[in-house]
Amino acid sequence: xxxTGSEIIMECLLQEGVHVMFGYPGGAILPTYDAIAKYDDRxxxxxxxxxxxxxxxxxxxxxxxxxxxxxxATSGPGATNLVTGLATAMMDSSPILAIxxxxxxxxxxxxxxxxxDVTGVTLPITKHNYLxxxxxxxxxxxxxxxxxxxxxxxxxxxxxxxxxxxxxxxxFEYPEGEIRxxxxxxxxxxxxxxxxxxxxxxxxAERPIILAGHGIMMSGAxxxxxxxxxxxxxxxxxTLLGKGGMPEDHPLVIGMMGMHGExxxxxxxxxxxxxxxxxxRFDDRVTGNLKTYALNARKIHIDIDxxxxxxxxRADVGIAGDLKTVLTxxxxxxxxKSHQQWIARIRDWLEDSSERDILNYETPGRxxxxxxxxxxxxxxxxxxxxxxxxxxxQMLEAQYxxxxxxxxxxxxxxxxxMGFGFPAAIGAKFGKPxxxxxxxxGDGGFQMTLCELATAAQENINVNxxxxxxxxxxxxxxxxxxFYEKRYEATPLFNPDFCKLADAYRIPNRRVTERDExxxxxxxxxxxxxxxxxxxxxxxxxxxxxxVPAGADLHDMKRRPKPGEGS
Amino acid sequence: MTSQVDINKVTVVALVENEPGVLNRIASLFxxxxxNIDSLTVGRTHKPHISRMTIRVxxxxxxxxxxxxxxxxxxxxxDVRVLDNEPHVERDLxxxxxxxxxxxxxxxxxxxxxxxxxxxxxxxxxxxxxxxxGTEEILEEFIDEVRPTGIVEMIRTGVVSMGRxxxxxxxxxxxxxxxxxxxxxxxxxxxxxx
Ligand SMILES: Cc1cc2nc3c(=O)[nH]c(=O)nc-3n(C[C@H](O)[C@H](O)[C@H](O)COP(=O)(O)OP(=O)(O)OC[C@H]3O[C@@H](n4cnc5c(N)ncnc54)[C@H](O)[C@@H]3O)c2cc1C
Ligand SMILES: Cc1ncc(C[n+]2csc(CCOP(=O)(O)OP(=O)(O)O)c2C)c(N)n1
Numbered sequence: 211x212x213x214t215g216s217e218i219i220m221e222c223l224l225q226e227g228v229h230v231m232f233g234y235p236g237g238a239i240l241p242t243y244d245a246i247a248k249y250d251d252r253x254x255x256x257x258x259x260x261x262x263x264x265x266x267x268x269x270x271x272x273x274x275x276x277x278x279x280x281x282x283a284t285s286g287p288g289a290t291n292l293v294t295g296l297a298t299a300m301m302d303s304s305p306i307l308a309i310x311x312x313x314x315x316x317x318x319x320x321x322x323x324x325x326x327d328v329t330g331v332t333l334p335i336t337k338h339n340y341l342x343x344x345x346x347x348x349x350x351x352x353x354x355x356x357x358x359x360x361x362x363x364x365x366x367x368x369x370x371x372x373x374x375x376x377x378x379x380x381x382f383e384y385p386e387g388e389i390r391x392x393x394x395x396x397x398x399x400x401x402x403x404x405x406x407x408x409x410x411x412x413x414x415a416e417r418p419i420i421l422a423g424h425g426i427m428m429s430g431a432x433x434x435x436x437x438x439x440x441x442x443x444x445x446x447x448x449t450l451l452g453k454g455g456m457p458e459d460h461p462l463v464i465g466m467m468g469m470h471g472e473x474x475x476x477x478x479x480x481x482x483x484x485x486x487x488x489x490x491r492f493d494d495r496v497t498g499n500l501k502t503y504a505l506n507a508r509k510i511h512i513d514i515d516x517x518x519x520x521x522x523x524r525a526d527v528g529i530a531g532d533l534k535t536v537l538t539x540x541x542x543x544x545x546x547k548s549h550q551q552w553i554a555r556i557r558d559w560l561e562d563s564s565e566r567d568i569l570n571y572e573t574p575g576r577x578x579x580x581x582x583x584x585x586x587x588x589x590x591x592x593x594x595x596x597x598x599x600x601x602x603x604q605m606l607e608a609q610y611x612x613x614x615x616x617x618x619x620x621x622x623x624x625x626x627x628m629g630f631g632f633p634a635a636i637g638a639k640f641g642k643p644x645x646x647x648x649x650x651x652g653d654g655g656f657q658m659t660l661c662e663l664a665t666a667a668q669e670n671i672n673v674n675x676x677x678x679x680x681x682x683x684x685x686x687x688x689x690x691x692x693f694y695e696k697r698y699e700a701t702p703l704f705n706p707d708f709c710k711l712a713d714a715y716r717i718p719n720r721r722v723t724e725r726d727e728x729x730x731x732x733x734x735x736x737x738x739x740x741x742x743x744x745x746x747x748x749x750x751x752x753x754x755x756x757x758v759p760a761g762a763d764l765h766d767m768k769r770r771p772k773p774g775e776g777s
Numbered sequence: 778m779t780s781q782v783d784i785n786k787v788t789v790v791a792l793v794e795n796e797p798g799v800l801n802r803i804a805s806l807f808x809x810x811x812x813n814i815d816s817l818t819v820g821r822t823h824k825p826h827i828s829r830m831t832i833r834v835x836x837x838x839x840x841x842x843x844x845x846x847x848x849x850x851x852x853x854x855x856d857v858r859v860l861d862n863e864p865h866v867e868r869d870l871x872x873x874x875x876x877x878x879x880x881x882x883x884x885x886x887x888x889x890x891x892x893x894x895x896x897x898x899x900x901x902x903x904x905x906x907x908x909x910x911g912t913e914e915i916l917e918e919f920i921d922e923v924r925p926t927g928i929v930e931m932i933r934t935g936v937v938s939m940g941r942x943x944x945x946x947x948x949x950x951x952x953x954x955x956x957x958x959x960x961x962x963x964x965x966x967x968x969x970x971x
Contacts, residue, residue: 329798333801333802333805334805334806334809337852338852341798358852391852392855392948393793393851393852393854393855393856515850516846516849517843517846517847517849517850519846520839520843521843
C-alpha cells in the first residue's frame, strides 16, 4: 500500500495504540494535519492554545497511563515552544513523542522561513531525536522512537519531519518484530552475586530504610516493594515522584523525604545504618548537603540507569537493572526480620511532627492552603488524580493529600516547571477518562498556561481546577522571608478576577474564602461533567515546613514551632 | 622545559554508529556533564557503518567510568570500554614544521629524527615538516627536543588506542537503514552492509 509520509505517521501512531495527540498546526506540518483529518475517526487531535501546553498534556497523559504521550507542532516557533515540556519530561523520565514539521530538505541550512535546527536545540533535553531525511525511513524511525521513549529509563523522543518527507510517497508496511538497536540495551536482571551482596547488607542491618522513588511505578514494582518492606520490616520513605509507590496509609510508610519532607523520614535517613534506594536518583532536594548525608549508612542502589549509580551518592552495592526484575530475584531469598526498636524510634519523631501540624492550630477567619488541600482530599475520598503546579501548594499537596495508588500524584519534580499543572491535568484526564482529575495550581503558575482554558472548554474535558490564590509567588516569597529579610521584590502579584476569567471561557466556577465553603465547592466541581474552576483565596504569607534550606544538612530542618512555642 | 605527561590519563574507547550528528551528540554530552576531555579522536573502522573514538581524560578510572556509563546511554553509541588496566597499544601522530634555514639546524633535526620513529616528509630551503608517530609520552619528549630549533607550526591527531592480544573490541550488527539497503538491492548489490 502506497502512503504519504503524513499518512505513515498516522498509521504508525495507530499501530502503537495512540488514540489522542495534542498539537498546533502551521505551514511545515500542514500535510500531516491534512492526514489527521482523514484519520480523525480513530485518532483524536486536541487543539491546544500554545505548544508548551501540548507538550505538558502529552506528559500528563504519559504519567497517568505509563503509555507514550504524543504532541505535534510545526517547525521553528512551534517546535521551540515544545522545549520547556521536553526538558520537563526529560528530567522526570516521562515517555513522550514529539513530532515536528521541518522545512523541506533542500531548504535546510538556508535560514528558510521558520527554520530552526530543532534536533540541535532539543539534543540535550531528549532521550533521543531524529531528523527523517527519507520517507522510506519514516515507519522504522517512528517505531524506534516509541521503543526508545517507553523502554529502559523512559524519556522524551523527538522526530523532526521535513515537509517534503511528509508529502513523499512510499510503500507502507509497519516493521514487524522487535526493534534491535546496536547501542541500546537497557539492563534488566542482576547478577547472582549482586543479589546476594544486597541481601547480606539487608541481613546485617539494624536500622534500615527504603528510599522508594519514581522508578517503582515506572517498573510496576509496587507489590515487590511492599513485600520487601513487610517481610524484612523496613520502613519506607518516598520521594516526591515516588508518592503512590506504596499506599501512604501503610504503617511502614514514613512519608516523603527531602527538603520539604517529613522530619521523621529525614531524621531516620541520617540515623539509618542501611539505605536501600530503589528507582530514585538522590536529587539534591532529597539529600541536602552530600557531605553530611546518611554518613552512618551503607547503601544499596538499584536503578535501571547505570550512570545514576555512584553519581551523587556512593553505593556499597550498586545494581543496574529493572526494579521489578531485580526485586523478584531477591524476594525468594529474603529472610523475615523485625526492627521494632528502630520503628518505635521513628514513631516518636512522627508524633512530634503531628504536634506541629498546622491543621492542629486554631486559625479562625483564615483560610490556609493545607486546609484546602486536606479538605479536597477528604471530599474526593483520597481517590483523585491530582496534578500540581510548582511552589508552596505543590509541597503542601505532597504533605496533605496522601496517595494510595500509583500515578495519582503528577507533578514536575526535577525541572520544577511552573505552568505544568493545568495542561498536564488535561492530558491525564484524556489518558484516564474514568478517573477524577484535579489540577491544583498556584495563582502564579496557572497564569503561565491559562490559555489552555480554551482547550479545556472546547474539549469539554472534565478537569477540576483548584487555584490556590495567595496573591504571591509564594515559594519565592518564602525564600525572601527566610533568606532575604522579607524584601518581596517581584513576588506580589496583581491577579485577574479568576472567576470572571472562567466566565469568559464559559467555565463554571466558584470562589472560596472560608473553610466551611470548601466541601460545597468541591462537590459543585465534582457534579459537573466538564471543566470547572475554583479559586481558593488563602492566607497571603504562609510557610511550608519543615524546610531543609538549599545545601544545608538533611537533619538541619527549619520546623514550625509547636502551638504555644511562640512564633 | 620538560614535558609533563600526566600519569593519571585514562583512555576510553567507544564504537559508535557512523551517522550524521553522532559526534555532536557526544560533544553535547561532554559539555552538559562538564566532563573534561584531554583529547578525542574519531576514525573509521573496517566496517563502513561503525566509527571508533578514543577519548583521553586526565582523571582517575572512576571518572572515566562515569564518562563511559554516560556515553553508553547514547543510542548511537554501540559499545564503550575503559582501558585503564588492559595492556594496549597507543599512537599519536604529529606533523611538525621546523626552521631549517642553516646547516646547524638541519644537522640537529636529522640527528634527532634518527633517534626517534620520525621522518622528514617535506624539505624546503627555509622549513621542513617532520612526521612523528609514537606514544603520547615519546611525542612529548621528541617535541621538547625539537623545540629549541624553532617549531613554526604543529598539529597532533590525538591518541588512538587498541587493546593488545586477542581482546577484540568489535561488534556485530546489521544496520537497519532500510533506504540504504533498498538502494543497494535495487542497484544490484548484494545487500551486505555490515
Ligand atoms: C519546589 C520543589 C521542592 C521539592 N522538594 C522535594 C522534597 O522535599 N523531596 C523530594 O523527594 N523531592 C522534592 N522535589 C522533587 C525533586 O526535585 C526530584 O524531582 C525528585 O526527588 C525525584 O524523585 P525520584 O528520584 O524518585 O524520580 P526521578 O527523578 O524520576 O528518578 C527516577 C529514577 O528511577 C529510575 N528508573 C526508571 N525506571 C526504572 C526501572 N524500571 N527500574 C529501576 N529504576 C528505574 C530512573 O533511572 C531514575 O534514576 C521538589 C521539587 C520542587 C519543584
Ligand atoms: C517557569 C518557572 N519560572 C520560575 C520558577 C521559580 N519559582 C519556583 S516556585 C515559584 C513561585 C510559584 O508561585 P505560585 O504559582 O503562585 O505558587 P505558590 O508557591 O504561591 O503556591 C517560582 C517563581 C519556576 N519554578 N518555574
